Amino acid sequence: MKINSLPVIPYYAVIFTSLKTSMDHEGYAAMADKMFSLAAIQPGFLCVETARESMGITVSYWESEEAIFHWKENLEHLMAQELGIEKWYEYYIVRVCKVERQYSFQKENGLHTIKE
């Protein structure tokens, strides 16, 4: 994420919050990497941010709701979603949101930049 190039609002965010099962996670990391790569080449994809501690949060950003719909229905992604339900996730929540406002802060060479 280069904060100098935030997308122009309004755009869309998909907040994917998840808790993994305590069981077998074989194949999870490889599948996650594959889905990140595949999402990145979809029409309307903007960027993605992800972090996991006890829970995982992945936020992907998209130009339009249509782009989100097409990504959800992508065949390889559908297979990954099935595996997620069968094997990997205890629970997950998906929220589709319209990004209405944004601002950023950056520290660089001793300078503080705040962009609205």
Add this chain to the structure above:
Amino acid sequence: MKINSLPVIPYYAVIFTSLKTSMDHEGYAAMADKMFSLAAIQPGFLCVETARESMGITVSYWESEEAIFHWKENLEHLMAQELGIEKWYEYYIVRVCKVERQYSFQKENGLHTIKE
């Protein structure tokens, strides 16, 4: 987050994405805990989700934009924001979003529940 009790849409999400500096983080964890506790008692607060790996993602959920505005202007929170800029963050991005759709999946006693 109890997924059986997702807030009623529409509501608001504040996505706070951050990278910490490599310098002194003294006081950060205590301040973060304090801010989580303080946010939770603000009018209009719904819930919060957080995870940090290389980057941190904290998403707080609110009933209204007004509730978000009041939280941003809370005096103790303003002091925390100042310390964040001075000491702790290399960069951060704040996005204010309207949650328009949501669904969840939960595995329980061998049962799969998907709620739209």
